[in-house]
Amino acid sequence: YDMGGLDNLVANTAYLKAQCGVDKELKKRRRSLSLPKPEECTVTRAVVEKDFELLCERQPIGKLLFRQFLLESNPEFVAAAEFLEEHVDWDLEEGAGKDMARMNIINKFCKADSKSFLFHLRDEMADMCKAMTDKDFEELMKGKVKDAILGYLKGKPFTEYQNSPHFDKFLQWKEFEKQKITGKYFYEFRTLGKGGFGEVCAVQVKNSGQMYACKKLCKKRLKQKDGSSMALLEKEILEKVNSRFLVNLSYAYETKTHLCLVMNLMTGGDLRYHIYNVGEKGLEMSRVIYYTAQVTTGLLHLHAMDIVYRDMKPENVLLDGFGQCRLSDLGLAVELPGEKTVNQKAGTSGYMAPEILKKEPYQTSVDWWALGCSIYEMVAARLPFKDHKEKVPKEEVERRTLEDDCKYERETFDEGTKAFISLFLKKKIGERLGCRTKNEDPRRHKWFMGINFPRLEAGLIEPPWVPKPNVVYAKDTGDIRDFSEIKGVVFDQEDEMFFKKFSTGAVPIAWQQEMIDSGLFEELSDPNRKESSSGLTDK
Numbered sequence: 001y002d003m004g005g006l007d008n009l010v011a012n013t014a015y016l017k018a019q020c021g022v023d024k025e026l027k028k029r030r031r032s033l034s035l036p037k038p039e040e041c042t043v044t045r046a047v048v049e050k051d052f053e054l055l056c057e058r059q060p061i062g063k064l065l066f067r068q069f070l071l072e073s074n075p076e077f078v079a080a081a082e083f084l085e086e087h088v089d090w091d092l093e094e095g096a097g098k099d100m101a102r103m104n105i106i107n108k109f110c111k112a113d114s115k116s117f118l119f120h121l122r123d124e125m126a127d128m129c130k131a132m133t134d135k136d137f138e139e140l141m142k143g144k145v146k147d148a149i150l151g152y153l154k155g156k157p158f159t160e161y162q163n164s165p166h167f168d169k170f171l172q173w174k175e176f177e178k179q180k181i182t183g184k185y186f187y188e189f190r191t192l193g194k195g196g197f198g199e200v201c202a203v204q205v206k207n208s209g210q211m212y213a214c215k216k217l218c219k220k221r222l223k224q225k226d227g228s229s230m231a232l233l234e235k236e237i238l239e240k241v242n243s244r245f246l247v248n249l250s251y252a253y254e255t256k257t258h259l260c261l262v263m264n265l266m267t268g269g270d271l272r273y274h275i276y277n278v279g280e281k282g283l284e285m286s287r288v289i290y291y292t293a294q295v296t297t298g299l300l301h302l303h304a305m306d307i308v309y310r311d312m313k314p315e316n317v318l319l320d321g322f323g324q325c326r327l328s329d330l331g332l333a334v335e336l337p338g339e340k341t342v343n344q345k346a347g348t349s350g351y352m353a354p355e356i357l358k359k360e361p362y363q364t365s366v367d368w369w370a371l372g373c374s375i376y377e378m379v380a381a382r383l384p385f386k387d388h389k390e391k392v393p394k395e396e397v398e399r400r401t402l403e404d405d406c407k408y409e410r411e412t413f414d415e416g417t418k419a420f421i422s423l424f425l426k427k428k429i430g431e432r433l434g435c436r437t438k439n440e441d442p443r444r445h446k447w448f449m450g451i452n453f454p455r456l457e458a459g460l461i462e463p464p465w466v467p468k469p470n471v472v473y474a475k476d477t478g479d480i481r482d483f484s485e486i487k488g489v490v491f492d493q494e495d496e497m498f499f500k501k502f503s504t505g506a507v508p509i510a511w512q513q514e515m516i517d518s519g520l521f522e523e524l525s526d527p528n529r530k531e532s533s534s535g536l537t538d539k
């Protein structure tokens with residue numbers, strides 16, 4: 001019997017079963033959890049940064065508790081809270097639903113005789129609300145009216161919130177969030193892939209049941225190959241970004257042998273695999289447009305933080321279980337604040353922009369070039385300047401990139417797609433889509449006409465293709481090569497300090513989202529909840 005095949009089958013079965021949701025064991029473990037007591041939170045209370053945006057908007061549990069506070073504590077605050085909610089609904093509606101949502105807002109909040117009239121909140125709002133017409137509605141809603149509401153909330157409501165039981169609860173969650181993370185926090189499942197410094201495997205948080213991917217970086221290998229500062233940079237960038245279209249970091253911790261990055265689990269495989277290994281070569285246009293819309297939004301998120309990705313290619317675009325995609329592997333990303341540029345050669349052959357090859361200083365322009373190459377590849381299953389599996393020296397690919405015109409086969413590319421890609425493949429930076437003006441937004445291009453971006457960003461547009469739930473879109477475990485053993489590396493104090501610096505535990509926004517998504521937030525907030533006293537530990 002093929003033992004390797006059997007091992008793989010066993011590994012896959014356990015991995016698929018773990019994804020199936022809450023079982024009895026998990027329920028038992030969850031019942032044994034409890035939040036830290038309020039009196040344990042005094043230090044946290046003293047050090048927590050009293051910033052409205054950070055406390056009430058960006059952190060998911062903070063946002064939820066602030067909203068509960070508004071709705072439950074003071075009738076005066078209720079209208080503002082309801083307005084914010086209906087604002088979101090309106091933003092995400094389309095067609096007739098959007099008209100309805102607008103009428104609703106005008107009638108409920110902007111009419112002086114309405115119970116929820118917002119005018120008493122702030123003087124300048126009264127006239128604005130009363131004067132609101134269909135025509136300037138959109139502009140006001142996204143601008144002055146929203147600003148005025150937020151300005152109001154940052155005053156008295158925010159101050160009162162900080163003295164409320166809701167805020168006490170928030171501090172308990174912040175205290176809980178600080179728990180030390182070790183390997184014991186997770187169950188480990190099969191290896192999903194291999195990186196330069198270690199493998200990536202699937203893991204599950206024992207307490208919540210949440211599945212993640214864990215990128216393990218071998219400490220010895222890092223030291224031997226001088227990869228430590230690169231690894232730290234990747235971690236620091238990952239922890240800063242928070243986008244539906246980027247792989248986000250949830251935990252960073254260490255074991256005796258490894259540094260570990262715990263990120264969104266992407267079970268649907270990478271786009272390179274789907275282009276070349278599933279069905280006919282290349283992807284259907286509906287998928288090309290959908291993935292490009294998501295990737296473009298992800299790139300813009302990075303660029304808005306002055307981060308250049310530098311490794312845009314289908315292989316780095318991973319699909320989740322629903323068929324939505326995220327950019328992964330931020331190992332080449334750099335931060336270039338302000339007008340800062342680099343001219344270091346970085347990227348993958350075939351996707352590198354002319355300015356990189358000519359060793360000229362560059363910024364975000366290189367990502368738009370590489371996106372052009374990636375769209376081309378999704379459509380044609382080859383690169384603009386290289387056939388799939390063509391045996392050709394790097395220098396020749398570079399020469400073609402710098403000198404040749406890109407060819408578009410007529411049977412493969414429709415006119416609109418050809419025009420769109422060629423805007424990204426402009427050799428001069430100043431002519432390239434995304435670079436022609438400061439902060440040019442490629443999402444405005446008519447090629448994206450069918451995509452409603454606010455809805456896409458809210459995860460409301462159904463993916464054109466959904467991975468099969470019982471298929472593991474990863475190489476067989478036996479086909480992922482093991483690492484050779486490393487001898488003769490010893491760690492000094494500086495190494496130990498670096499390991500500590502890397503291992504910061506739970507990342508607040510992602511961790512709080514996990515608590516909400518897994519239902520633990522609700523479970524632990526239940527005032528009638530009884531903890532089981534079985535003394536169950538996380539063994």
Ligand code: ADP
Pocket residue numbers: 192193194195196197198200213215247263264265266267318328329330331
């Ligand atoms: P490296 O930077 O060392 O190349 P990667 O981040 O590219 O490491 O990860 C190595 C491999 O692990 C990837 O090619 C992919 O197959 C798999 N992988 C990485 N991140 C994830 C993830 N979030 N979900 C699922 N698989 C992943």
Ligand code: MG
Pocket residue numbers: 195329
């Ligand atoms: Mg990689």
Ligand code: MG
Pocket residue numbers: 329330331332
């Ligand atoms: Mg990398």
